Amino acid sequence: MTQQLTWLATVLENAGLKVAEVPGWQNRGRPIPMGVVKGVICHHTGGSKNGNMPSLNLLINGRPELAGPLAQLGLGRDGTFYIIAAGRCNHAGSGIWEGETDGNGCFIGIEAENTGGSNNPPGAKDRPFDPWPAVQLDAYRRGVAAILKHIGVSAQMCCGHKEYRLPLGTKPDPHTIDMAQFRKEVQALMDGTALPPPLIKNKDLHDRPTLRRGSSANPKFLVEAVQKKLGFAGRQVDGKFGPSTEARVRQFQRDHGLVPDGIIGPKTWVEMDKR
Numbered sequence: 001m002t003q004q005l006t007w008l009a010t011v012l013e014n015a016g017l018k019v020a021e022v023p024g025w026q027n028r029g030r031p032i033p034m035g036v037v038k039g040v041i042c043h044h045t046g047g048s049k050n051g052n053m054p055s056l057n058l059l060i061n062g063r064p065e066l067a068g069p070l071a072q073l074g075l076g077r078d079g080t081f082y083i084i085a086a087g088r089c090n091h092a093g094s095g096i097w098e099g100e101t102d103g104n105g106c107f108i109g110i111e112a113e114n115t116g117g118s119n120n121p122p123g124a125k126d127r128p129f130d131p132w133p134a135v136q137l138d139a140y141r142r143g144v145a146a147i148l149k150h151i152g153v154s155a156q157m158c159c160g161h162k163e164y165r166l167p168l169g170t171k172p173d174p175h176t177i178d179m180a181q182f183r184k185e186v187q188a189l190m191d192g193t194a195l196p197p198p199l200i201k202n203k204d205l206h207d208r209p210t211l212r213r214g215s216s217a218n219p220k221f222l223v224e225a226v227q228k229k230l231g232f233a234g235r236q237v238d239g240k241f242g243p244s245t246e247a248r249v250r251q252f253q254r255d256h257g258l259v260p261d262g263i264i265g266p267k268t269w270v271e272m273d274k275r
């Protein structure tokens with residue numbers, strides 16, 4: 001059965017976002033159809049600190065006590081939207097937002113990859129703290145804005161799971177995001193009054209350019225030097241900043257407490273100089 005939300009991919013792509021369609025998404029969903037879509041609930045996955053979207057299979061398949069799919073959309077650390085399902089998903093549980101109590105029936109769920117850990121108190125049995133990459137937060141706001149615009153409602157119809165789920169305090173997600181501020185930013189995007197996202201500086205103090213995947217401005221000798229620092233050897237050191245270099249840069253950034261955006265800007269250069 002083709003499910004209802006088959007517009008998801010087009011709407012996100014038209015908003016200029018990176019989209020990865022999970023095969024079969026148009027036909028995936030719980031057996032009961034959704035009702036009229038009224039808004040979006042924002043979540044974090046609580047998954048592993050490694051990789052771009054390590055929770056993807058869990059979101060597709062669910063777990064023994066909760067059948068999948070667990071969300072229509074996954075949001076990777078690099079800002080890619082994974083389109084998982086076009087039908088109803090098990091993401092909301094019982095709760096209320098703006099008078100709506102059928103969470104799975106009238107809200108689209110977005111699960112953004114993040115450990116949700118606090119490291120507080122240090123040494124507690126907790127997942128590691130996981131700061132949101134700017135590129136992921138930016139995509140989060142833009143994706144929500146595009147969906148709400150498509151269904152014809154204001155930013156007020158986007159809430160955090162922590163605001164929806166009852167009793168309040170049961171759910172912490174999405175952690176460290178001030179949802180009132182998030183809604184303001186989403187509304188500004190919908191109104192066309194948002195400021196452009198801050199750019200990473202083009203050069204560091206030593207005049208080294210910011211390196212990123214696929215950029216034709218990457219000097220080959222600098223990419224080669226980076227690849228060697230990241231443990232590439234032999235023919236792997238090719239001076240081309242492709243997917244494998246990007247993945248290794250992200251891992252390096254995670255290992256050193258940096259935002260894992262896969263881009264070598266001033267802060268990552270400083271950390272690389274210590275290696």
Ligand SMILES: [Zn+2]
Nearest residue numbers: 043044161173
């Ligand atoms: Zn949640």
